[in-house]
Amino acid sequence: MGEENKVTLYGMWASPFVRRVKIALKIKGIPYEYVEEDLRNKSQFLLQYNPVHKKVPVLVHNGNPIAESLIILEYINETWKHGRKILPEDPFERAKVRFWADFLQQQFLDSLCSATKSREEAHEKAMKDVFKKLTVFEEGTEGFFPNGSPHFEGENLGFLDIVLCSLFGSHKVGEEALTMKIIDPERHPLVHSWVTAMNELPVVKETLPPRDKMVAFIQSLRGNSLD
């Protein structure tokens, strides 16, 4: 493959942000080279392609690097116009999914990290925050599925679906690692049925990190910050 149209994704196996890009590339059927980064020893390429944040994911297309997962998703949507659209065509629908994707992005990461790395009171507080915001999300997106439960034909995941899937899709893995419920079908029925429906799709299953490895990883994140 020459430089023309070459796509390279720099990532890390456990990163939910990288997973978003993998899902999008798969949905669009875009062939790419994947480069696994050791985040404790970042490659010169990563540092060259994302000097500002030095993070994954970075997508390099025709030698041009793009960083930040949501920005990469928008780029993919605008560059490969064939096949499934990742963002809705209607500007208002688009604004809605951008708003809620931004909400997911901004509101949960701190609390989820905090919950992973703390115990007892601090942990309780962080999870309470997560649940409260899940309720806001649940109520705000109620109208998105007028035909009832979320249902995905083929692999028609969109921008917001991908973000939700990357954040809470593997909730069962997190629940096993932290021995607690994160997505409770009684407390958050819409989110639960939403991620469950997505988890059935091949494109989602194929981008799942290995389960045992993930459980161990989350537990080590927790273990390294306690004691």
Add this chain to the structure above:
Amino acid sequence: MAEEVKLFGSWASPYTSRVKVVLKLKGIEYENVEEDLSNKSPLLLKYNPIHKKVPVFLHHGKPIAESLIIIEYIDETWKHNPILPIDPYDRAMARFWAKFIDEKIQPAVWKTLLAGENEREAAIEEAHQLLKTLERELNGKKFFGGESLGFLDVAGNVVVWLEVSQEALGMNLLDKEKFPILHEWCQRVLDDDAFKQVMPPKEKLLAFTRARFEAFLGPK
């Protein structure tokens, strides 16, 4: 028709101002609803129940919140005089740097204001580095958008507002000796027709900033 387009905002909010600049650049008529942020209207709370903030844009009765999301909506709905670049890669870059401004520069500036004696110098150094990184992106151009104001110039209004209002905060974070290129860019933005019409008068902004800062931290 002006009655189809409404903007809920505050004259003192640079985020509201971003949207106003874009509406001016595109010549879109709208009804301006000035919110008292200490006493938010029921309509604002209805249209933005999640964040309860300005700006909120209303088009055909449908509300949109978050300034950059509003701007993308406006650009996609009124396609003349595009604000975002046409090329997908340039668009990605504009979005990347706008995000950098909101998620890195803004919090760093706040940190310098709130930092205690011991942390202030480090906070200022961090803010300076971030501003330098942004300055480099101008790369000899008149505006981030090229010959005329674009998405990133509009998003960068918070940097312009900082330059204008920093004296009210007793600081010189955006020192024109340290950031000559950014300083010149600020002057060009302030001189732009659309921007000029939307920017609050300097004295009014200084007085507001001073009062807000003192309310926040107690008088100096």
